[in-house]
Amino acid sequence: MQENVKFAIDVVYEAGKRICHMMQEDIKVEEKTSKSDLVTNVDKQTEAFIVAKIQERYEGQNFLTEESTVDMHGSDHLWIIDPIDGTTNFIYQKQHFSISVAHYHQGEPIFGIVYNVMADEMFVGITGVGSFLNGERLPQLNQDQLLSDSVIFGDVYRPDFFKLSPAELKKEFITHRFYGSGAIEIAEVGAGRAQAYVFPKIKTWDIAAALIILKEAGGTWYFGNEIDHLTIDKNPKVIIAASNQYVRDRLVSFL
Amino acid sequence: MQENVKFAIDVVYEAGKRICHMMQEDIKVEEKTSKSDLVTNVDKQTEAFIVAKIQERYEGQNFLTEESTVDMHGSDHLWIIDPIDGTTNFIYQKQHFSISVAHYHQGEPIFGIVYNVMADEMFVGITGVGSFLNGERLPQLNQDQLLSDSVIFGDVYRPDFFKLSPAELKKEFITHRFYGSGAIEIAEVGAGRAQAYVFPKIKTWDIAAALIILKEAGGTWYFGNEIDHLTIDKNPKVIIAASNQYVRDRLVSFL
Numbered sequence: 001m002q003e004n005v006k007f008a009i010d011v012v013y014e015a016g017k018r019i020c021h022m023m024q025e026d027i028k029v030e031e032k033t034s035k036s037d038l039v040t041n042v043d044k045q046t047e048a049f050i051v052a053k054i055q056e057r058y059e060g061q062n063f064l065t066e067e068s069t070v071d072m073h074g075s076d077h078l079w080i081i082d083p084i085d086g087t088t089n090f091i092y093q094k095q096h097f098s099i100s101v102a103h104y105h106q107g108e109p110i111f112g113i114v115y116n117v118m119a120d121e122m123f124v125g126i127t128g129v130g131s132f133l134n135g136e137r138l139p140q141l142n143q144d145q146l147l148s149d150s151v152i153f154g155d156v157y158r159p160d161f162f163k164l165s166p167a168e169l170k171k172e173f174i175t176h177r178f179y180g181s182g183a184i185e186i187a188e189v190g191a192g193r194a195q196a197y198v199f200p201k202i203k204t205w206d207i208a209a210a211l212i213i214l215k216e217a218g219g220t221w222y223f224g225n226e227i228d229h230l231t232i233d234k235n236p237k238v239i240i241a242a243s244n245q246y247v248r249d250r251l252v253s254f255l
Numbered sequence: 256m257q258e259n260v261k262f263a264i265d266v267v268y269e270a271g272k273r274i275c276h277m278m279q280e281d282i283k284v285e286e287k288t289s290k291s292d293l294v295t296n297v298d299k300q301t302e303a304f305i306v307a308k309i310q311e312r313y314e315g316q317n318f319l320t321e322e323s324t325v326d327m328h329g330s331d332h333l334w335i336i337d338p339i340d341g342t343t344n345f346i347y348q349k350q351h352f353s354i355s356v357a358h359y360h361q362g363e364p365i366f367g368i369v370y371n372v373m374a375d376e377m378f379v380g381i382t383g384v385g386s387f388l389n390g391e392r393l394p395q396l397n398q399d400q401l402l403s404d405s406v407i408f409g410d411v412y413r414p415d416f417f418k419l420s421p422a423e424l425k426k427e428f429i430t431h432r433f434y435g436s437g438a439i440e441i442a443e444v445g446a447g448r449a450q451a452y453v454f455p456k457i458k459t460w461d462i463a464a465a466l467i468i469l470k471e472a473g474g475t476w477y478f479g480n481e482i483d484h485l486t487i488d489k490n491p492k493v494i495i496a497a498s499n500q501y502v503r504d505r506l507v508s509f510l
Contacts, residue, residue, distance in 0.1 A: 035429055088430055092406045093448040096432075119374065151347045155431075157412040159421050166414050174290055175343055176410075177351075178433040193348035 004103065005111050005126055011053045012099050015046050015083070016117040019090075019099075029091055038087050043067055046083035050101065054079055064232070066205045078104040080208035080232065085114075086181030094118070100183045102209035109230050112212030114187040123187040125213030131190055138191055141218040141243040147250040150195030150243075152176040153185040161200045161238070162254040172250070186210035186241045190217040196242040196251055203235050211241065219243050222252050259358065260366050260381055266308045267354050270301050270338070271372040274345075274354075284346055293342050298322055301338035305356065309334055319487070321460045333359040333487065335463040340369075341436030349373070355438045357464035364485050367464030369442040378442040380468030386445055393446055396473040396498040402505040405450030405498075407431045408440040416455045416493070417509040427505070441465035441496045445472040451497040451506055458490050466496065474498050477507050 019042055028041040047067045054061070061077040064070060066085075079101065084090050086097035095118040102112040114123040125131040131138040156176045157166045164172070177194065179185055183206055185197040190213040202223070211221060211230055220228055220243075223236030227248075238255065242248035274297055283296040302322045309316070316332040319325060321340075334356065339345050341352035350373040357367040369378040380386040386393040411431045412421045419427070432449065434440055438461055440452040445468045457478070466476060466485055475483055475498075478491030482503075493510065497503035 088406065089432070092429070093432075093443070095448065151343065157421065166412065174347070175435065176433070177344075177348075177435050178431070180430065180432050188348070193350065 002111075002126070005113075005124065007057060008054075008101055008103065008111070008113055009122065009124065011050055012101055012113050012115045012122070014053075015050050015099055016115055018049060019046055019084070019117055023090075023094060027091060038091060039067065040084075040087060040091060042090070043084045043087060046099065047081060050081055050083060050099075051079075064205065066203070076106045078107075078232065080104065080205050082183065082205040082209075085183040085206055086179070089180050096179050096181055096184065098181050098183045098187075100205065100209040102212060104208070104232055107232060109208075109212045109215075112209030114183045114210050114213060116181075116184050116187075123190065123210075123213045125190070125209075125216040127212065127216065129216065131213045131216040133191055138213075138217045141190070141192055143218065143244045145195055145244060145247065147173050147195070147247045150174060150247055151193075152196045152198060152251075153189065153194045154178060154196075154198040155200075156198055158200060161198065162251075164254050169254070172254075182206045182239075183210045187213045189241055189243055190214040190219055192217075192243070195244075195247045196240060198238075198240050198251060200238050202237075202239045204232055207239060207241075208232060214241055220245055220248050222248055257366075257381070260368075260379065262312060263309075263356055263358065263366070263368055264377065264379065266305055267356055267368050267370045267377070269308075270305050270354055271370055273304060274301055274339070274372055278345075278349060282346060293346060294322065295339075295342060295346060297345070298339045298342060301354065302336060305336055305338060305354075306334075319459065321458070331361045333362075335359065335460050335487065337438065337460040337464075340438040340461055341434070344435050351434050351436055351439065353436050353438045353442075355460065355464040357467060359463070359487055362487060364463075364467045364470075367467030369438045369465050369468060371436075371439050371442075378445065378465075378468045380445070380464075380471040382467065382471065384471065386468045386471040388446055393468075393472045396445070396447060398473065398499045400450060400499060400502065402428050402450070402502045405429060405502055406448075407451045407453060407506075408444065408449045409433060409451075409453040410455075411453055413455060416453065417506075419509050424509070427509075437461045437494075438465045442468045444496055444498055445469040445474055447472075447498070450499075450502050451495060453493075453495050453506060455493050457492075457494045459487055462494060462496075463487060469496055475500055475503050477503055 065081040082100040090097040320336040337355040345352040476496040
């Protein structure tokens with residue numbers, strides 16, 4: 001494995017251990033935009049830790065992170081970091097949250113890491129190489145599977161999302177599940193545990209790493225008007241990440 | 256710990272190991288009532304294994320199980336078994352499924368076990384003793400927490416469930432999550448990871464073990480017209496399992 005990927009995996013593992021340790025103490029919670037948009041001292045400290053570790057090794061590179069460490073040096077190298085995706089899960093459940101780290105060079109994805117801390121599942125996607133779960137290569141996703149034989153992740157019945165009614169939607173796929181960490185859900189689509197993830201509000205740092213994992217496993221996606229473009233400078237309003245084009249296009253037709 | 260609880264935990268662990276082993280081979284899937292109501296050879300073999308182990312040790316006791324091992328000897332002792340709760344998860348995700356075993360004597364709950372196999376989380380509730388997760392006692396649930404400060408498990412926006420619209424419901428609690436194994440979700444309410452589980456279609460074997468775990472952690476519930484009664488001979492149409500009466504009663508008021 002490339003040296004930079006190895007390095008980033010080690011940093012993420014260490015950040016995960018620190019989170020587990022901090023979880024034993026009192027977590028300080030602040031509201032950001034609403035009672036379901038929260039941030040904690042653990043999010044902030046984890047982000048600062050990861051950024052510092054990367055800066056220590058690589059001087060003068062760019063950062064785009066959830067908790068506002070925006071640090072642009074005009075470098076060709078960009079790190080996109082979400083210290084805790086699924087902060088509500090972290091606070092209430094103490095599980096089902098993840099650390100995301102993505103590395104881009106001149107706008108092109110190099111690798112992405114999503115670490116489901118409590119499940120100890122390390123998903124890694126490396127452009128041109130493939131995707132891995134705890135070091136084991138993920139098989140390529142079934143490109144012929146239809147939506148009717150699929151499980152969907154996400155809050156699919158939100159009335160502001162699909163134009164189909166819940167009753168109509170229900171007939172289109174086997175069932176749905178909703179964990180509340182987009183990064184985990186997209187990485188798990190990459191691992192074949194569901195065939196799509198749909199969500200109406202998403203930020204770049206939620207998806208930048210996970211989409212690399214999905215792509216290298218053979219998956220595809222849609223957001224806004226774009227198909228199959230890994231964006232790092234937009235916050236798409238809706239995202240549909242899918243195991244193949246049939247699943248994606250059928251879901252897109254319901255928007 | 257009582258000898259019978261220890262025995263049952265050992266049987267469940269062994270059943271879990273067998274499932275992990277069988278997962279490596281081809282799983283044979285059959286539809287029961289619909290494409291989301293499935294059963295596999297692994298469900299059936301796991302049930303047969305657990306029943307045989309119990310029969311080997313305790314002669315002439317009664318059984319009520321998901322996969323139809325109904326064996327009534329007029330005994331005062333009843334075992335309620337769900338070999339795999341979350342069969343769809345088992346087939347599609349290879350995670351988020353559980354084994355449930357409950358033991359009742361003269362209609363009264365003695366103990367309940369819910370084992371989340373892939374997470375290796377063994378939840379045990381023993382009447383009059385308390386509830387445990389992997390051997391550690393679960394703390395008593397907060398009896399003052401309100402619905403407005405709660406996370407809810409379940410497919411909450413199903414139109415056949417609450418009379419509130421999704422937009423109205425959204426304002427009532429922090430957020431919802433949906434894993435698709437009622438036994439795990441109720442046991443996790445007992446562990447304080449969410450404050451309620453709501454579901455409109457439930458069978459006795461889905462809840463018989465999990466409710467004992469919830470009860471011994473201080474939780475409560477509602478189904479049909481009954482509150483706080485552990486039933487073993489009914490299939491309630493709706494269930495609301497909650498960490499306390501405030502959360503339960505507020506949710507009941509939306510039915």
